[in-house]
Amino acid sequence: MSHDEPIAEDLTRTVLARIAATPDERLREVMASLVRHLHAFARDVGLREPELMAAVRFLTETGRTCTEDRQEFVLLSDTLGLSSLVDELGGAGAGGATPSTILGPFYVPDAPLRASGTSIADVDLGGEPLLVDGEVADTAGRPLAGAVADVWQTAPNGRYDVQDPDQPRHNLRGRFRTDAEGRFSFRTVRPVSYPIPDDGPVGRLLRATGRHPWRAAHIHAIVSAPGHRSVTTTVFDAEDGYLGSDAVFGVKPELARTFERAPGGGLRLTERFTLAPLAPPAQNERPMAKRSSP
Amino acid sequence: MSHDEPIAEDLTRTVLARIAATPDERLREVMASLVRHLHAFARDVGLREPELMAAVRFLTETGRTCTEDRQEFVLLSDTLGLSSLVDELGGAGAGGATPSTILGPFYVPDAPLRASGTSIADVDLGGEPLLVDGEVADTAGRPLAGAVADVWQTAPNGRYDVQDPDQPRHNLRGRFRTDAEGRFSFRTVRPVSYPIPDDGPVGRLLRATGRHPWRAAHIHAIVSAPGHRSVTTTVFDAEDGYLGSDAVFGVKPELARTFERAPGGGLRLTERFTLAPLAPPAQNERPMAKRSSP
The missing domain is CATH 2.60.130.10 (Aromatic compound dioxygenase)
Structure with a gap:
């Protein structure tokens, strides 16, 4: 890994390469941008494992709060x-x-x-x-x-x-x-x-x-x-x-x-x-x- | 709005200003970066309303798929x-x-x-x-x-x-x-x-x-x-x-x-x-x- 390169940049490239064959052009474009921004976010803040797990618990509870009459992800x-x-x-x-x-x-x-x-x-x-x-x-x-x-x-x-x-x-x-x-x-x-x-x-x-x-x-x-x-x-x-x-x-x-x-x-x-x-x-x-x- | 500025950049600034008083320093840092990257992603791909709603449905189902023995957000x-x-x-x-x-x-x-x-x-x-x-x-x-x-x-x-x-x-x-x-x-x-x-x-x-x-x-x-x-x-x-x-x-x-x-x-x-x-x-x-x- 070059010293000029962000940590685990090769991992981001690997993920992008893996989704490069997405048949639908629009989905390919959206997912590639999502992966780039998601990884850049994690790098920028030095996201830690307990924080990722806290996010997982938060999103799980958000999903479970959704009912026919309440859309917690729209609120988010x-x-x-x-x-x-x-x-x-x-x-x-x-x-x-x-x-x-x-x-x-x-x-x-x-x-x-x-x-x-x-x-x-x-x-x-x-x-x-x-x-x-x-x-x-x-x-x-x-x-x-x-x-x-x-x-x-x-x-x-x-x-x-x-x-x-x-x-x-x-x-x-x-x-x-x-x-x-x-x-x-x-x-x-x-x-x-x-x-x-x-x-x-x-x-x-x-x-x-x-x-x-x-x-x-x-x-x-x-x-x-x-x-x-x-x-x-x-x-x-x-x-x-x-x-x-x-x-x-x-x-x-x-x-x-x-x-x-x-x-x-x-x-x-x-x-x-x-x-x-x-x-x-x-x-x-x-x-x-x-x-x-x- | 200046022509040099991305669409709705003032909206992103408004959201960042709203969370600037977050008491916990680490949460403030993480949330500010999350908002910046989330908005940049939406701008980069020109995210459309039906796509946002598809994402909402996807995340809701991901939450609902989680059980005691299966963590779909970890899989994601x-x-x-x-x-x-x-x-x-x-x-x-x-x-x-x-x-x-x-x-x-x-x-x-x-x-x-x-x-x-x-x-x-x-x-x-x-x-x-x-x-x-x-x-x-x-x-x-x-x-x-x-x-x-x-x-x-x-x-x-x-x-x-x-x-x-x-x-x-x-x-x-x-x-x-x-x-x-x-x-x-x-x-x-x-x-x-x-x-x-x-x-x-x-x-x-x-x-x-x-x-x-x-x-x-x-x-x-x-x-x-x-x-x-x-x-x-x-x-x-x-x-x-x-x-x-x-x-x-x-x-x-x-x-x-x-x-x-x-x-x-x-x-x-x-x-x-x-x-x-x-x-x-x-x-x-x-x-x-x-x-x-x-």
């Missing part, structure tokens, strides 16, 4: 900023579309289709009433009829339905279809800040690294329309105290909104979602490492 | 070369001691203390008889009395006791104490090459990356003695066909041995294990990144 990715980074790498909000944000671990794909103007709160758990007037348009400003906005949020107790035995399934979730003018509306309650689930290994890691588990108050939305690129986004309460320290690095300042006080009481939010048209595949591909194939 | 670390790298970083075999190797996922800490000269095979599963004559000495060549050699290996069917309902617990495992001359011996059967458990997510990853799951035939040993640094090592069969492509990168050529044919039939191996004395802590610390504390 979120709290390390990886989910938001992947969102940015995907070209979030390019071309005038509404900026995207992370999905988070509490999305449920089968929320009920509700009639425009109705409430997504199926039980009264208190909270300040909020009326949301939504509009979906394309990047040229034309309203999109027949678009679908799939929204979800926590109850005033800071919990999503899937975390809370006191809420019926699909409480504070709903899908709404836009009318001919691209509009929809729904009634709800003001979202509140809430701690991400911190009774598992990710919560322990947050505490060990001196961090709080709070997310700034928000309403999630996935907005889609035929012929357009769907956007996964979030509307944040501009008055929330955790906007600057969101535990999952999910806040984009341009998505923060001040809820207006409605004359008859309660709050009101008017929000426009903008979708980019689906371009031909060659132009629509997300930025990524170049492929060598034609 | 082993097959990515991380375990062997950590072993190298620990200064394996420095100062004339027997080179160390990875522990592997099949070590069981409570193997029975057996009398020197007896067999570690509690049932007859075939295989070529092998007599191992061991010796434990310090780096100055002095025999170490009262040292303990904890050995374990697969049966001729390629399985460890913990993987095989046909073997009693602790079959082909044993701890041996050295006599006044630092010697011990035991009877066993010739170890065979075997596939690491490949019916789980790690096995799928091996297949997807064009790799086989085979380990070169070997006998594990952890050798310890009071006042000396323990060594976790492995003796490999020099005639094994997988020496050059061991699935977990665990082979060190200097640990390969040709088993001699004994005149009365069967095979014989004479092996010396060398332990370094425990130095004062300051000199004994493993190589690692410098700490800023005095």
